[in-house]
Amino acid sequence: MISKKGYSVKLEEVRKYLMESVTGLPELGVILGSGLGAFADHLLEKQVIAYKDIPHFPASTVEGHAGQLVFGNVDGRRVVVMQGRFHYYEGYTMHEVIFPVRVMQVLGVSGLVVTNAAGGINPAFQPGDLILIKDHLNLMGVNPLRGANLSSLGPRFPDLSEAYNWDWRQKALVIARELGINLQEGVYAALSGPNYETPAEIRFLRTIGADMVGMSTVPEVLAANHGGMRVLGISCVTNMAAGILKQKLSHVEVMETAGRIEKQFVHFVQALVKVL
Numbered sequence: 001m002i003s004k005k006g007y008s009v010k011l012e013e014v015r016k017y018l019m020e021s022v023t024g025l026p027e028l029g030v031i032l033g034s035g036l037g038a039f040a041d042h043l044l045e046k047q048v049i050a051y052k053d054i055p056h057f058p059a060s061t062v063e064g065h066a067g068q069l070v071f072g073n074v075d076g077r078r079v080v081v082m083q084g085r086f087h088y089y090e091g092y093t094m095h096e097v098i099f100p101v102r103v104m105q106v107l108g109v110s111g112l113v114v115t116n117a118a119g120g121i122n123p124a125f126q127p128g129d130l131i132l133i134k135d136h137l138n139l140m141g142v143n144p145l146r147g148a149n150l151s152s153l154g155p156r157f158p159d160l161s162e163a164y165n166w167d168w169r170q171k172a173l174v175i176a177r178e179l180g181i182n183l184q185e186g187v188y189a190a191l192s193g194p195n196y197e198t199p200a201e202i203r204f205l206r207t208i209g210a211d212m213v214g215m216s217t218v219p220e221v222l223a224a225n226h227g228g229m230r231v232l233g234i235s236c237v238t239n240m241a242a243g244i245l246k247q248k249l250s251h252v253e254v255m256e257t258a259g260r261i262e263k264q265f266v267h268f269v270q271a272l273v274k275v276l
Contacts, residue, residue: 129237
């Protein structure tokens with residue numbers, strides 16, 4: 001496990017590198033899930049830095065994740081966007097998975113919008129729906145805050161009674177109505193992956209209150225809350241989970257569905273960024 005001093009040193013090196021590489025510090029962070037990277041392409045005054053060029057950054061290995069940090073603005077609002085995230089199932093430690101969120105924190109980012117592609121469990125959902133995350137279930141079997149606490153980043157025992165900011169959720173619901181989007185809310189369950197869940201696991205998840213399921217997001221949300229950031233979460237239901245429908249699951253379907261709602265998703269997140 002990395003030492004507190006070693007982690008702090010790495011964060012400071014990345015902070016200095018990025019401050020020397022980009023113009024203007026971001027106020028808001030955005031993490032884009034599988035197939036949802038198009039939002040970053042619409043930023044103004046873009047500055048793009050590949051993950052491989054950033055000191056201590058992991059590399060994104062999953063299709064649909066471009067693997068670059070994009071700085072820019074939406075109507076003057078400065079943002080930093082992860083066009084591709086890191087997953088625990090790729091073999092990274094949890095400290096590596098959340099490292100970009102810590103970098104955002106030391107750059108002064110005070111809020112985070114997390115997005116993902118998720119499997120729908122709630123029968124009221126269907127592929128292509130955008131769902132506002134109101135809470136989560138961490139079933140990954142590990143916690144990114146485990147180990148020595150860096151008090152400079154956050155408290156030993158962070159409160160998660162409002163992991164997804166209530167005020168931001170209300171703003172998102174208003175914007176969705178204005179855009180004609182049927183935005184529902186749900187509880188996101190995070191499992192480690194990389195396999196899709198079995199029908200029995202999905203029945204269990206539905207019983208304990210999960211509306212959608214995926215393999216990401218929760219680690220970043222935990223780190224952001226630990227660091228005092230406000231968080232908004234959005235899931236794109238790209239397929240119905242195992243056993244809900246009589247069909248096999250594949251990453252191809254995930255990418256196809258994400259591509260189908262790309263325009264709507266981009267418009268929605270652009271409108272959100274202006275008011276958060």
